[in-house]
Amino acid sequence: MTKTPSSAAPCPRVGDMIQSLHWPPQPAQQSRVVALRAPPPPPPPELVVTCEPGVAQTEHRNTSGLSCGSQADEESQCSDSGFGGSPASSLGLRKLSDCSSVGLSPSSSFEEYEEEFPGNTDRKDTATRSDAEKNKNMVNWSPVVVPLKERAPWVQVVGHAGNFQTAGDGKLLKKYCASEQQCLQRLMDDVLQPFVPRYHGVTRRDEQEYNLMDDLLSFFDSPCIMDCKMGSRTYLEEELKKARKHPQPRKDMYEKMIAVDPEAPTPEEKVQQAVLKTRYMQWRETLSSTATLGFRIEGIKKSDGSCNTNFKRTKYKEEVVQALDDFVDSNVTLLRNYQQRLKELRLVLEKSHFFRTHEVVGSSLLFVHDQSGRAGVWMIDFGKTASMPPPLTLDHRSPWVEGNREDGYLWGLDNFIDLLTGMLAVHGSQDKSHTALLLVYLVCVVVLNWSTQCHHFAPECKKLQSSGMWHESGCSKPQRRNHIAGCVHMLK
Numbered sequence: 234m235t236k237t238p239s240s241a242a243p244c245p246r247v248g249d250m251i252q253s254l255h256w257p258p259q260p261a262q263q264s265r266v267v268a269l270r271a272p273p274p275p276p277p278p279e280l281v282v283t284c285e286p287g288v289a290q291t292e293h294r295n296t297s298g299l300s301c302g303s304q305a306d307e308e309s310q311c312s313d314s315g316f317g318g319s320p321a322s323s324l325g326l327r328k329l330s331d332c333s334s335v336g337l338s339p340s341s342s343f344e345e346y347e348e349e350f351p352g353n354t355d356r357k358d359t360a361t362r363s364d365a366e367k368n369k370n371m372v373n374w375s376p377v378v379v380p381l382k383e384r385a386p387w388v389q390v391v392g393h394a395g396n397f398q399t400a401g402d403g404k405l406l407k408k409y410c411a412s413e414q415q416c417l418q419r420l421m422d423d424v425l426q427p428f429v430p431r432y433h434g435v436t437r438r439d440e441q442e443y444n445l446m447d448d449l450l451s452f453f454d455s456p457c458i459m460d461c462k463m464g465s466r467t468y469l470e471e472e473l474k475k476a477r478k479h480p481q482p483r484k485d486m487y488e489k490m491i492a493v494d495p496e497a498p499t500p501e502e503k504v505q506q507a508v509l510k511t512r513y514m515q516w517r518e519t520l521s522s523t524a525t526l527g528f529r530i531e532g533i534k535k536s537d538g539s540c541n542t543n544f545k546r547t548k549y550k551e552e553v554v555q556a557l558d559d560f561v562d563s564n565v566t567l568l569r570n571y572q573q574r575l576k577e578l579r580l581v582l583e584k585s586h587f588f589r590t591h592e593v594v595g596s597s598l599l600f601v602h603d604q605s606g607r608a609g610v611w612m613i614d615f616g617k618t619a620s621m622p623p624p625l626t627l628d629h630r631s632p633w634v635e636g637n638r639e640d641g642y643l644w645g646l647d648n649f650i651d652l653l654t655g656m657l658a659v660h661g662s663q664d665k666s667h668t669a670l671l672l673v674y675l676v677c678v679v680v681l682n683w684s685t686q687c688h689h690f691a692p693e694c695k696k697l698q699s700s701g702m703w704h705e706s707g708c709s710k711p712q713r714r715n716h717i718a719g720c721v722h723m724l725k
């Protein structure tokens with residue numbers, strides 16, 4: 234969300250991303266890392282108390298031993314684009330999805346890279362007991378923190394390139410964004426806390442400030458990850474107003490648009506070779522399932538290292554179901570775990586004060602599971618989450634009409650849960666028909682077996698014997714049906 238084009242990394246290749254995110258390597262390996270992928274790793278992050286001017290604080294609280302001051306409740310959204318947003322030259326710099334790593338070759342798989350760094354095994358010692366205990370509070374299903382030596386390097390599935398760094402101790406640094414910081418702080422005191430990465434305050438590294446939070450992948454071993462953007466609207470009402478006041482057509486978005494559908498721009502946009510951000514965002518919503526289902530899949534990374542961010546046109550239920558089924562490898566237990574977790578989340582969202590009083594736009598649900606069958610879902614990305622002026626609240630289900638600020642988040646979640654329920658029902662009925670087929674097969678085998686035992690008593694067999702058509706091994710194929718019928722008749 235925080236866009237600092239000057240410091241934004243170019244669309245990272247997988248290896249580069251790993252290099253910049255996974256540190257610090259042991260000195261012995263460091264030169265190898267540098268030789269392979271410059272630049273060298275940065276120094277450890279320094280925790281700072283977030284009371285500097287310009288760092289908005291709204292609450293007195295103490296996270297990770299940090300105490301914070303208080304300022305006016307003024308939120309600045311992290312996404313500035315649309316009215317000055319990413320310059321055209323940033324095309325290719327911004328999103329990981331622009332350089333989709335679909336079908337990464339095995340040689341570029343994350344796991345393989347990890348093996349290049351035996352030093353990583355030593356770092357398991359740095360995962361302290363207190364960290365493990367903090368993490369324990371966050372997950373309400375399994376308190377296991379996977380030892381670092383077993384962990385694959387951190388992976389960013391989608392989002393702004395260059396926004397993240399790992400802290401190496403089960404924590405993650407995301408480029409500082411004041412409104413996101415406010416949300417994360419508030420969420421730590423809300424019933425939603427178990428569904429959000431634990432927030433540890435602001436930290437600085439290399440002159441850049443970051444929000445420090447739990448790395449949700451640290452609970453998993455070679456995780457499969459899915460990012461789903463929630464809600465029926467992906468831009469803030471505020472963005473719409475600003476775009477009307479100061480329209481700033483974007484060339485980069487025009488290019489992203491024609492890359493997907495050359496016919497999408499209007500004749501006017503074709504002449505300008507640029508589109509407004511809000512227009513681009515609306516087009517993305519209707520092209521995908523955002524407008525019809527209230528959520529869309531942004532990207533999926535599987536445990537084999539393959540990563541797919543090619544979901545811009547994944548719109549219809551059947552397509553979404555197909556992608557979800559592929560994400561869980563048709564594993565019914567995982568589907569059930571995810572359904573359960575989403576139902577729990579829905580119950581908590583309906584009770585949450587934070588949720589009631591915030592317009593939640595552009596936020597994602599991060600789905601993570603691994604081979605062990607553990608599965609978790611967390612809310613991430615609050616850069617475009619804006620508080621409502623009191624006493625206004627949102628129900629998150631009503632359709633959006635400009636001015637009501639409804640975001641369709643719960644409507645999307647309802648649809649998501651319904652899809653999973655439907656998938657489970659199909660798997661259930663498939664299981665039943667498989668069981669029925671298996672039973673029929675078993676009965677046939679038993680009866681056939683029986684038939685060879687009881688042929689002496691079956692009148693048909695006697696007939697066959699007297700006609701010389703009996704085979705020593707039992708009935709020959711053409712007569713088998715009669716034989717079985719005879720046996721069954723006898724049993725009656």
Ligand SMILES: Nc1ncnc2c1ncn2[C@@H]1O[C@H](COP(=O)(O)OP(=O)(O)OP(=O)(O)O)[C@@H](O)[C@H]1O
Binds near residue numbers: 430599615616
């Ligand atoms: N706490 C976390 N733990 C593990 N992975 C995370 C965490 N937060 C974010 N990620 C990873 O980073 C990706 C992008 O996250 P996020 O949406 O917060 O970034 P962003 O740059 O603000 O994205 P956007 O372009 O949608 O605004 C996610 O898809 C996920 O892979």
Ligand SMILES: O=P(O)(O)O[C@@H]1[C@H](O)[C@H](O)[C@@H](OP(=O)(O)O)[C@H](OP(=O)(O)O)[C@H]1O
Binds near residue numbers: 311315517595
């Ligand atoms: O997925 P795409 O097609 O690449 O489109 C991007 C996506 O909608 C992001 O959510 C948005 O960032 P925000 O959510 O922060 O607005 C970004 O705007 P940006 O280019 O202005 O960062 C878009 O370019």
